[in-house]
Structure formats: C-alpha cells, structure tokens
Amino acid sequence: MGVPAVSDLLDIARAARERSYSPYSGFAVGAAIRLTDGTTVSAANVENASYGLSMCAERSAVFKLIAERGTPSGDHGMVEIAIAGDPGTAAYPCGACRQVISEFASHIKVILESGDDAIEMTMDELFPHPFELDNKDTNGGD
Numbered sequence: 001m002g003v004p005a006v007s008d009l010l011d012i013a014r015a016a017r018e019r020s021y022s023p024y025s026g027f028a029v030g031a032a033i034r035l036t037d038g039t040t041v042s043a044a045n046v047e048n049a050s051y052g053l054s055m056c057a058e059r060s061a062v063f064k065l066i067a068e069r070g071t072p073s074g075d076h077g078m079v080e081i082a083i084a085g086d087p088g089t090a091a092y093p094c095g096a097c098r099q100v101i102s103e104f105a106s107h108i109k110v111i112l113e114s115g116d117d118a119i120e121m122t123m124d125e126l127f128p129h130p131f132e133l134d135n136k137d138t139n140g141g142d
C-alpha cells in the first residue's frame with residue numbers, strides 16, 4: 001500500500017463526511033489525516049441536540065489519532081489533513097480546530113476541498129498566532 005496522493009486523501013475525507021451526524025446544522029464535514037507511515041485517520045463532525053456538545057471533524061480526527069496511538073514526537077506523525085465540507089466550497093477549520101491542530105501538528109499541510117481543485121496551506125498561513133502556555137508539558141511533542 002503506497003502513500004495516498006492529495007486526491008486520495010480528499011476522497012477519504014469525503015467518505016468520512018458521509019458518516020457525519022449533522023441533523024441540526026445540515027453542514028456535514030469529513031477530515032482525513034495522513035501520517036508519515038502512510039496510514040490515515042479520518043472522522044466526521046458529530047452534533048448533539050445540546051449544540052455546544054457537538055464536535056468538529058478535524059478535532060475528532062486529531063483526538064482519535066492521539067487517543068489510539070499516543071503522542072509520538074514530531075507533529076505526532078501527522079503530515080497532511082484534508083477537509084471536505086459542502087462539495088465545491090472550501091470548509092476552513094473553525095478557530096477551535098485551528099488551535100488544536102496547531103498544538104499537535106504545527107507543521108501539517110492543510111488541504112481543503114474546493115470543487116475540482118484543492119486549496120493547500122500551512123498552519124502558519126492558516127493560524128499564525130496560536131495560544132501557547134509557557135509551561136506546557138508537550139509529553140513528547142516538539
């Protein structure tokens with residue numbers, strides 16, 4: 001099994017979007033993270049009748065990865081994250097997701113579905129000034 005290309009990673013994000021539980025907003029999102037070993041982790045947004053309890057696809061994917069595989073160093077092995085929202089429209093991550101992605105994978109490439117094309121950007125471009133605690137224990141992060 002080879003390393004998936006950008007379009008393949010977007011296909012995985014689109015497949016995850018199909019598993020979205022978003023009856024309240026009607027805004028289904030899927031996210032897929034490719035790791036250095038070529039494997040992927042994907043997730044969809046999951047909403048709740050108590051709106052504030054809903055969770056975005058991007059954070060779900062990051063938390064799933066950390067919860068399943070622990071916290072190895074170096075961006076936790078995350079190379080790219082593809083995000084697929086409404087087909088044809090780029091779904092930029094919300095501020096909370098940008099903060100979480102930045103803490104665990106500050107060098108990750110972000111790929112947004114956008115019609116036939118994809119928008120690619122760095123976390124520095126997407127979220128240049130993340131919140132950081134001076135005394136945080138990164139538990140193996142960089």
Ligand SMILES: [Zn+2]
Nearest residue numbers: 056093094097
């Ligand atoms: Zn979000």
